[in-house]
Amino acid sequence: MTSLPQSTNKALGLVIDLDTCVGCHACVVNCKEWNTGGYGAPLADLDPYGAEPEGSWLNRIHTFEVSPADAPASIVHFPKSCLHCADAPCVTVCPTGASYKREEDGIVLVDEDMCIGCGLCAWSCPYGAREMDPVENVMKKCTLCVDRIYNENIPEVDREPACVRTCPAGARHFGDFADPNSNVSQLVSERGGFDLMPEMGTSPVNKYLPPRPKTKPSSCGSATPLTAAQPKAGGLLGWLDQALEKLG
Amino acid sequence: MHPAISVIFFTVMSGAGFGLMAMIGVGVPLPGGLLAAFLIPLLAGGLAVAGLIASTFHLGHPERAWRAFSQWRSSWLSREGCASVITLLLFGLYTLIWMVTGERALWLGLLIAAGSLVTVYTTAMIYAQLKTVPHWHTGLTPTCYLVFSLTCGYVLATGLSGFVVSNSDAAGLAVLAIALAWIVKYMWWKHAENASLADSGSTMETATGLGNIGKVRLLERPHTGENYLTREMVHVVGRKHAAKLRKIALLLGAALPLLITLAVWAFTASTLWMVFAFLALMAGLFVERWLFFAEAEHAVSLYYGGPQG
Amino acid sequence: MGGDRHNVELSPHVSDEVRKTTCYMCACRCGINVHLRTGEDGQPKVRYIEGNRDHPINKGVLCAKGSAGIMQHYSPARLKKPLLRVGERGKGEFKEIEWDEALSLATQWLGDVRQRDPKKLAFFTGRDQSQSLTGWWAQQYGTPNFAAHGGFCSVNMAAGGIYTFGGAFWEFGAPDWDKTELFVIFGVAEDHDSNPIKIGLGKLKKRGVKIVGVNPVRTGYNAIADEWVGITPGTDGLFILAIVHELLKAGKVDLDYLLRYTNVPWLVIENEGGADHGLFARNEAGEPLIYDRQSGSCLSSKQPGVKPALKGQVTLADGRSARPAFELMAEKYLSDEYAPENVEKTTGVPAAQIHRLASEIAEAAFEKEVIVEQPWTDMKGERHERMIGRPVSFHAMRGISAHSNGFQTCRALHLLQILLGSIDCPGGFRFKPPYPRPIDGQPKPHGGCKPGEPLPGPHLGFLRGPEELLLEDDGLTPQRIDKAFSWDAPMSSHGLMHMVISNAYAGDPYPVDLLFMYMANMSWNSSMNSAGVMKMLQERDADGNYRIPKIIYSDAYNSEMVAFADLVLPDTTYLERHDCISLLDRPISEPEALADSLRWPVVDPATQGEGRDVRGFQSVLLNLGGRLGLPGMINEDGSTKFADYADYMVNHQRRPGVGPLAGWRGKDGESSGRGEPNPDQINRYIENGGFFEAHVPAEALYFKHANKAWTDWAIEMGLQDGPVENIFQLYLEPLRKFQLAAEGHGSRQPPDTHRDRIRSTFDPLPIWYAPFEGQGLDEEAYPYHAITQRPAAMYHSWGSQNAWLRQIHGTNPLYVPGGICDEAGLVDGDWAWVISHHGKIKVPVRRMEAVNGKTMWTWNAIGKRPGAWNLDDDAPEAKKGFLLNHLIHELLPPKADGLRWSNSDPITGQAAWFDLRVRIEKAPPEDHPVSLPQFEPQQDSLAKSADVLTYGREWGEGN
Ligand SMILES: Nc1nc2c(c(=O)[nH]1)N[C@H]1C(S)=C(S)[C@@H](COP(=O)(O)OP(=O)(O)OC[C@H]3O[C@@H](n4cnc5c(=O)[nH]c(N)nc54)[C@H](O)[C@@H]3O)O[C@H]1N2
Ligand SMILES: Nc1nc2c(c(=O)[nH]1)N[C@H]1C(S)=C(S)[C@@H](COP(=O)(O)OP(=O)(O)OC[C@H]3O[C@@H](n4cnc5c(=O)[nH]c(N)nc54)[C@H](O)[C@@H]3O)O[C@H]1N2
Ligand code: SF4
Numbered sequence A: 001m002t003s004l005p006q007s008t009n010k011a012l013g014l015v016i017d018l019d020t021c022v023g024c025h026a027c028v029v030n031c032k033e034w035n036t037g038g039y040g041a042p043l044a045d046l047d048p049y050g051a052e053p054e055g056s057w058l059n060r061i062h063t064f065e066v067s068p069a070d071a072p073a074s075i076v077h078f079p080k081s082c083l084h085c086a087d088a089p090c091v092t093v094c095p096t097g098a099s100y101k102r103e104e105d106g107i108v109l110v111d112e113d114m115c116i117g118c119g120l121c122a123w124s125c126p127y128g129a130r131e132m133d134p135v136e137n138v139m140k141k142c143t144l145c146v147d148r149i150y151n152e153n154i155p156e157v158d159r160e161p162a163c164v165r166t167c168p169a170g171a172r173h174f175g176d177f178a179d180p181n182s183n184v185s186q187l188v189s190e191r192g193g194f195d196l197m198p199e200m201g202t203s204p205v206n207k208y209l210p211p212r213p214k215t216k217p218s219s220c221g222s223a224t225p226l227t228a229a230q231p232k233a234g235g236l237l238g239w240l241d242q243a244l245e246k247l248g
Numbered sequence B: 001m002h003p004a005i006s007v008i009f010f011t012v013m014s015g016a017g018f019g020l021m022a023m024i025g026v027g028v029p030l031p032g033g034l035l036a037a038f039l040i041p042l043l044a045g046g047l048a049v050a051g052l053i054a055s056t057f058h059l060g061h062p063e064r065a066w067r068a069f070s071q072w073r074s075s076w077l078s079r080e081g082c083a084s085v086i087t088l089l090l091f092g093l094y095t096l097i098w099m100v101t102g103e104r105a106l107w108l109g110l111l112i113a114a115g116s117l118v119t120v121y122t123t124a125m126i127y128a129q130l131k132t133v134p135h136w137h138t139g140l141t142p143t144c145y146l147v148f149s150l151t152c153g154y155v156l157a158t159g160l161s162g163f164v165v166s167n168s169d170a171a172g173l174a175v176l177a178i179a180l181a182w183i184v185k186y187m188w189w190k191h192a193e194n195a196s197l198a199d200s201g202s203t204m205e206t207a208t209g210l211g212n213i214g215k216v217r218l219l220e221r222p223h224t225g226e227n228y229l230t231r232e233m234v235h236v237v238g239r240k241h242a243a244k245l246r247k248i249a250l251l252l253g254a255a256l257p258l259l260i261t262l263a264v265w266a267f268t269a270s271t272l273w274m275v276f277a278f279l280a281l282m283a284g285l286f287v288e289r290w291l292f293f294a295e296a297e298h299a300v301s302l303y304y305g306g307p308q309g
Numbered sequence C: 001m002g003g004d005r006h007n008v009e010l011s012p013h014v015s016d017e018v019r020k021t022t023c024y025m026c027a028c029r030c031g032i033n034v035h036l037r038t039g040e041d042g043q044p045k046v047r048y049i050e051g052n053r054d055h056p057i058n059k060g061v062l063c064a065k066g067s068a069g070i071m072q073h074y075s076p077a078r079l080k081k082p083l084l085r086v087g088e089r090g091k092g093e094f095k096e097i098e099w100d101e102a103l104s105l106a107t108q109w110l111g112d113v114r115q116r117d118p119k120k121l122a123f124f125t126g127r128d129q130s131q132s133l134t135g136w137w138a139q140q141y142g143t144p145n146f147a148a149h150g151g152f153c154s155v156n157m158a159a160g161g162i163y164t165f166g167g168a169f170w171e172f173g174a175p176d177w178d179k180t181e182l183f184v185i186f187g188v189a190e191d192h193d194s195n196p197i198k199i200g201l202g203k204l205k206k207r208g209v210k211i212v213g214v215n216p217v218r219t220g221y222n223a224i225a226d227e228w229v230g231i232t233p234g235t236d237g238l239f240i241l242a243i244v245h246e247l248l249k250a251g252k253v254d255l256d257y258l259l260r261y262t263n264v265p266w267l268v269i270e271n272e273g274g275a276d277h278g279l280f281a282r283n284e285a286g287e288p289l290i291y292d293r294q295s296g297s298c299l300s301s302k303q304p305g306v307k308p309a310l311k312g313q314v315t316l317a318d319g320r321s322a323r324p325a326f327e328l329m330a331e332k333y334l335s336d337e338y339a340p341e342n343v344e345k346t347t348g349v350p351a352a353q354i355h356r357l358a359s360e361i362a363e364a365a366f367e368k369e370v371i372v373e374q375p376w377t378d379m380k381g382e383r384h385e386r387m388i389g390r391p392v393s394f395h396a397m398r399g400i401s402a403h404s405n406g407f408q409t410c411r412a413l414h415l416l417q418i419l420l421g422s423i424d425c426p427g428g429f430r431f432k433p434p435y436p437r438p439i440d441g442q443p444k445p446h447g448g449c450k451p452g453e454p455l456p457g458p459h460l461g462f463l464r465g466p467e468e469l470l471l472e473d474d475g476l477t478p479q480r481i482d483k484a485f486s487w488d489a490p491m492s493s494h495g496l497m498h499m500v501i502s503n504a505y506a507g508d509p510y511p512v513d514l515l516f517m518y519m520a521n522m523s524w525n526s527s528m529n530s531a532g533v534m535k536m537l538q539e540r541d542a543d544g545n546y547r548i549p550k551i552i553y554s555d556a557y558n559s560e561m562v563a564f565a566d567l568v569l570p571d572t573t574y575l576e577r578h579d580c581i582s583l584l585d586r587p588i589s590e591p592e593a594l595a596d597s598l599r600w601p602v603v604d605p606a607t608q609g610e611g612r613d614v615r616g617f618q619s620v621l622l623n624l625g626g627r628l629g630l631p632g633m634i635n636e637d638g639s640t641k642f643a644d645y646a647d648y649m650v651n652h653q654r655r656p657g658v659g660p661l662a663g664w665r666g667k668d669g670e671s672s673g674r675g676e677p678n679p680d681q682i683n684r685y686i687e688n689g690g691f692f693e694a695h696v697p698a699e700a701l702y703f704k705h706a707n708k709a710w711t712d713w714a715i716e717m718g719l720q721d722g723p724v725e726n727i728f729q730l731y732l733e734p735l736r737k738f739q740l741a742a743e744g745h746g747s748r749q750p751p752d753t754h755r756d757r758i759r760s761t762f763d764p765l766p767i768w769y770a771p772f773e774g775q776g777l778d779e780e781a782y783p784y785h786a787i788t789q790r791p792a793a794m795y796h797s798w799g800s801q802n803a804w805l806r807q808i809h810g811t812n813p814l815y816v817p818g819g820i821c822d823e824a825g826l827v828d829g830d831w832a833w834v835i836s837h838h839g840k841i842k843v844p845v846r847r848m849e850a851v852n853g854k855t856m857w858t859w860n861a862i863g864k865r866p867g868a869w870n871l872d873d874d875a876p877e878a879k880k881g882f883l884l885n886h887l888i889h890e891l892l893p894p895k896a897d898g899l900r901w902s903n904s905d906p907i908t909g910q911a912a913w914f915d916l917r918v919r920i921e922k923a924p925p926e927d928h929p930v931s932l933p934q935f936e937p938q939q940d941s942l943a944k945s946a947d948v949l950t951y952g953r954e955w956g957e958g959n
C-alpha cells in the first residue's frame, strides 16, 4: 500500500562514513553488477559504446569541494543511494502502490510489475535516489540488497548489501537502526551521524558520519616542538657522544 | 525540471477541458439542439481527455495506467485519476441526458462543476505537494491552476454562447477573469522569486551536511555524462531566455485575450470572437506551463552542482 | 501491509557454480569469486564477480574495475582472430588469418633475426604479470633488448628502495597498518596495492590514527588524510630533507638501529681528487671498516661485538684519512640549505608545517614506541627479548618517482625512514616476502649477444659500478636499444621502454628489424609525445620500407597500438586463460605471509562469443619458443616442450625444485617453496581458491633484514639459496663510483657531455635538485606544473571499452587552481590551450581550489583515438577527453650544449612524466568545441557494438 507503515519492526539501513570514503566507486559498480542480474529488470545502459552512454544506477558517488574560511579547501567524496526514509514521500506519492515501505524491516522498494513509470516518486525524493530504467521504463532504486541480506543461497557472512561487502575502505556499514546497540546505531552516536536535508522532513534511515576535523597547515598541533639536541655544545655531534655512551 | 511536452499538454488541456465542463455544469447559456448537445460536451470532454491521454505519454507503462486509481488515500496523482474519471463519467451521463432530453440537469451540472474543480485541484496538488520543488510547493499553485482552468472554461464557454446570445457583459466578466488569473499568476511568480531552494532552507550545505566545515561546491558529478536525474530534474534555462518567454506568455495569454475580450465588450461584438481569445489564452498558457516546469528548481540539483547546473 | 501483497524473492538463485581465480584489471591481483550461470544460449555466462574473502590481498573487497569485470570480459572490443595488416600502418586495416599462418609467420620473422643478429629483435612487454616467463624467453632467444614497463612506470621507487634497503614500497612492502601511529603518504593516487591500501586506510580511520597526505592534489586518499601537504611538484626531496634536518638537529634518530643495520658507521675515505675519494675504506677481504670506540682501532664492520664510532676523523693503517658516513650525512643535512625556512618557497610548504610535522613524526616514533613480546635472534647471533617498533610509517609512489630527481627523492624518503628506525619494525614499514632482497641477492644486468645463442644471463638487474655497464668495447656505445645501463641512465634496472620506439626509429644506437610488443599501448597513452610516436611507427626510409620494418603485437582488445602492428596475436581475456602470479616475478605476498596465485580458464573462450579464436599469449610464446628451438623450450628430440602455459607453470624449474608456483610442490604435493613438480599442482591451487599462502613464522615477522629465523625460512621456502647480507646503504657507494668516473678516474669514463650531470646528480647521499624540464626552460614562460592522476575506477586505456566504467569517466577536464583561473579569465566549462615547450593541446577546464596553486591536473589515459576500442568515432573520450602526453616530450628542451637528453631520471632512466611545465590560455568560445589534437579514426574489423545493454536480463527476478 502506498501509505507508510505506522512503524517498522526493524529500520535497516546504511551508515556512510565521509571521513573514510576515498571516492573509489567500488560500491557503485558492484551494486550495478549485483543488481543488473537480480531484483527486477536489469539496470540498462543506453548507447553503451557510443557518444552518449548512460544507464540506470542505484548508487552514485558525488565529489564536493569544501572551502573553510581559514584553511585550505578540502574534498569530500559523497556516496549516495536510497536512504530508506521513515517518512518516505516517494511512497506516499505513488499512485499505484508500486512503491512501498516494508513493515518488517523498513526497506523501501518498488514493485516493478505494478509501476507505471510515472516518475512522480523520483520527483518527490530530495536525494536523487530513484532513477527510471531507460529500457524497462520502471522505477529503479536501491533495494538495500533485499535479495542478499536474507538470501539462503549465499553464505551467511555474505548476507549484507553488495556495496558494503565490496567497499575496500570500510566506509559503509549496514545494520538495524531500530536497535540502539547495533553497530550502526553505535557509530551514529559516537561519531555524530547526521541526516541529509533534514528540512525535507523525510526522516532518512541512512546516516552520514562527518569528516573528522583536519589539521591546518599553520596550526601548532599537540606534539611538543622539537628542540635542539642537548648538550648544546657541539650540536648534534656533541649529543651523539652522550647518546652513544648511553647505548653502551 | 524538464518541461516534458506531454505534461505541459496534460495540464493545459485538461485544465481547459474541466474548466469548460464546470461552466457547462453551472449552466452557462449555450446553443441547444442535438448537435450542440453532442459537440459542446465533446469539446469539453475532448480537451480533458486529450490532456489525460497526453499525460499517459509520460508514463513508462501506460498499459498499467489503471493501477493509478488505487492509491487515492495517499497519492494526489491517484486522486487526480479518480476525480477526473468520476467527473468524466458524470459528465458523460450529463451529456446523455442533455442529448436525450434536451435538458441540462443542473443538479448534475453542479456536481460536475465541483468534480472539475476537484480534478483541477488534484492535478495542481501533484506539483504543489512536492517539498522538493519549492517553486511549486505553495497554495498559490492550485489557486493558479484553478483560476486558469476556470478562466479558460469561461472564455471558451462565453465564446460558444455567442451562437445563442450576445452578452457583452459576459465579455466584461471575462476581462476580469483573465486579469484575475494573471494577477494570481503574477503572485505566483512573485512567490517563485523568493522560493528558490535556498529560500526554502535547502542548500548544498544541508544537502551534504558539510556546511559546518565551509562553503560547499560540486567538483565532480558521479558520471561524466547525463543521467535520468540530470535530464529530468536539473534542467537549466537561461535567465534571459526565461524573461523573454515570460513576455511571450503574457503577450499571448494575457494581452491578446484581454484585447479581444475588451473589444468584444466595448464594441458589444459577438462573443463568438472570444473563441480567438481562448486560443490566444491557451497558447499563452502553453508557454506559461513550459516555464512552470523549466524554471522550477529541484532539490536534487543540489547534488549536481546547484540549480544553476 | 505492503509485505504480504508484494512478492519479493528473498532467496533468489544466484549462480550455478562459483569459480575462484585472480582479477586482472590492475597489478593488485585480488582474489575473485566468479559466479557462473547458464545464459540464454546455454553457455556459461558470468553472473557476478565478488572479492574472495579468504584471499590475502583483498580479503573479500573488490574495486570498481574488478566489479566491472563482466563488461571487460564481454567487451565488444575483444579481438577475435589473428590479424595481418593489409592497409597502411596506423589505419587499422587487417585481414583475419588462421593461427597456423600467424605462428609460422612469426616464427619466420623471429627465426630470421635470431640467426642473423638477435639484438635486432626488440621484445618489450607492458604491465604483464609474467615477466619471469617473457624475460626467460627473451634470454633464451638471445636478444639483449628486453624489458617491461618499469622504466616508464616507477623504477625510481623500485631501484631507490632496493639499492637502499633491499625492498621498496610498491608491491615489495606495506605499512604496518595495525600498529602504526602515524602514516604519511607521498604522491599516491591509486598505486598497485589498490585494495590493500584502502583496507589499510580504513583500519587507520577505525583506530583514529593520523594520516598525512603529501600531494599537490587533495583527492582520493589525500581527501581523507587528516592533514594535507599541498606540495609543489618535484620538490618532495627538499621537503623530506628538511624534516631530516629537523630530526637530526634535535637528535631524534634511532642510533641503535643505525649502528646495527646501516652503513653509516662505515668509514669513507677522504682523499680529495684521488680515485678513492668517497669510497669506503675496506680491509683486504674487501670488508668495509669502522672505527671501534672500544679498541680505538679500525676494524671490519663484520666483526662481532664492535662499537663503531659515528664521528671523528680516522687515520687508516695506510695513512689515508677517513670519516664515518654518519658524520658526512649529519654535516650535509644540518646545513642551512635544508632548514624549513629555506625550503618553504620552493616546496610551497609553510616552514611552520614542516616544523610541526617533524615533531609529530618524532613523537610518534620515539614516544609511542610499540613493543611486540616476541624474542628473536639477529644475523650476528644476538638474542633480542622483544621487538621494539617505531610506529611511523610511510608510503609513496609515482608522485615522487616520476620526476627526473625521483631516484634521489625516493632515497631521501628511505633515509628518513631508516633514521627513525622504522623499516621492518612493529608499526613501521614491513617487507613482503620474498623481500628483503638487497643488492647482494639481486642479479646483474646481462648483455652481449651472439647469433643463435641465448644471452649469458638475465637482462635486468642492479649494477654496482661503471664496470658493469652494458657498453660496446668503445666504452661509450650502448648495447641495448633503449640505452639502459649506459651512461645515459647507468642504473636503469628496469630498462627504458619509453625510449625504444624513438631510438629504433632514429637507428640510435642501431636500427631494429623486428619490434615485438605485448600489452602496452605504446602508440598512445604509455608514450610521451604520442603523435610523434605514431609518426615514427608510420615513417618509411628512402627505399620505401618502414623504418621499423616489422611489428608483432599481442593485445586482447582493439587498442590504439593494434592499428600499428603488422601481425596481431589476439590474447584471451583474464577469465579464459592460465596465468601465474609467481614469486619469481611480482608476487602477491603480504607482510605476514608469502603468497602466490594463478588464473585459470574459468570459462572457455570458444563459448564466450561468436567466432572467438584467441589464445593465451604465454602459451603462444612457449609455442613460438618451441618452433624456434629455444633452449629449455624444446625436448631432446627438438619437439616443443610445453603444451601450454599451464604445463610450463607446473613443470618448468628455474632452479632445481623451484618453479613458477611455490605451493603444493613435490610429487605428493606436500612441500612448499621447494620441491619437484607436482602434476596435480594447478588443481590444488584451484581447490584452495586460486592462491597459495605460507605464513611467516612469528619470530621472523619483523626485522627480516637481520633476522635469522627469517633467513632460515626464506632459504627453506626457496626464496634465497643462502644467507644474504642486508646492511641498509644510506651512503650508496655505487653512486660514488659513477661520480669518480665522471671526475676522471678509472678505465671507464663517461663522455665529456655526461660528466657534469653525473657528477652533480650521483651523490652517494640523497640530495635534491630541481627537475630537469623546469631547469631547461624559461620558467616565466611555463610557470605552472601539469600532472596526471589515476582514477580509481579506470585502468589506463583499457577501462574505456567498459560500458560501466566509461560512464564514470567518459571525459576528463583539466582541473585548474582557482588563482590561475582568475588570472587567465577561465570559468567552468571554458576551453583552454595548454602549452608546453613541446606542443599545445586544447582542453575543457574546471576550477578547483583543493590543489597546489601552481599545479593543474587531469585523470590519466581517458582520451582516446577515434575508432579505437570499438567505440563510436564521436565517443566523448575522443571528442572531449584528452591526453597530457601530447605535451610531454621524450627529450628534454634543447640546451646550450646542443644535446637532447632523454626526459628521464639521470640515474635510473625513469620517465619524468611529472616534470611537465606549462602555461595556459583561454581558447575563444566555439559552438561545438572538441579537444585538440584530433586524429583520424582507426578502422576495425569487429562487429558493431550493441545500442542497448541489458546485461543479466535472463536471470532477473522470477527466472
Ligand atoms: N585504478 C587504477 N589503478 C592503477 C592504475 C590505473 O591506471 N588505474 N595504474 C597502475 C600503475 S601502472 C601504476 S604505475 C600505479 C601508479 O600509482 P600512483 O603512484 O598512485 O600513480 P599516479 O596516479 O600517477 O599518482 C601519482 C600521484 O602523485 C601526485 N603527484 C604528482 N607529482 C607529485 C609530486 O611531485 N609530489 C607529490 N608528493 N605528489 C605528486 C599526483 O597528484 C598523484 O596523486 O597505479 C596502478 N594502479
Ligand atoms: N601522462 C601520463 N602518461 C602515462 C602515465 C602517467 O602517469 N601520465 N603513466 C605511465 C605508466 S606508470 C604506465 S604503467 C603506462 C601504462 O601504459 P600501458 O601499459 O600502455 O597501459 P594500457 O593502456 O593499460 O595498455 C595496455 C594494453 O594491454 C592491453 N591488454 C589488456 N588486457 C590484456 C590481456 O589480457 N592480454 C593482452 N595481450 N593485452 C591486454 C590493453 O588492451 C592495452 O592495449 O602509462 C604511462 N603513461
Ligand atoms: S566503495 Fe567505499 S570508499 Fe569507495 S566510493 Fe564507495 S563508500 Fe567510498
Ligand code: SF4
Pocket (backbone or CB within 6 Å): A081, A082, A083, A084, A085, A088, A089, A090, A091, A108, A124, A125, A126, A127, A128, A129, A130, A141, A202, A204
Ligand atoms: S531516499 Fe528518496 S527514494 Fe529513498 S526512501 Fe527517501 S525519499 Fe524515498
Ligand code: SF4
Pocket (backbone or CB within 6 Å): A093, A094, A095, A096, A097, A098, A099, A110, A114, A115, A116, A117, A118, A119, A120, A121, A122, A138, A139
Ligand atoms: S514511477 Fe512507479 S513507483 Fe514511482 S510513483 Fe510512479 S508508479 Fe509509483
Ligand code: SF4
Pocket (backbone or CB within 6 Å): A030, A031, A032, A034, A035, A058, A059, A081, A082, A141, A142, A143, A144, A145, A161, A162, A163, A164
Ligand atoms: S544496498 Fe544494494 S542496492 Fe543499495 S546501494 Fe548498496 S548494493 Fe546497491
Ligand code: SF4
Pocket (backbone or CB within 6 Å): C023, C024, C025, C026, C027, C028, C029, C030, C058, C062, C063, C064, C065, C066, C067, C194, C195
Ligand atoms: S584492485 Fe581492483 S582491478 Fe586491481 S586486482 Fe584488485 S579488484 Fe582487480
Ligand SMILES: [Mo]
Pocket (backbone or CB within 6 Å): C149, C152, C153, C154
Ligand atoms: Mo605504471
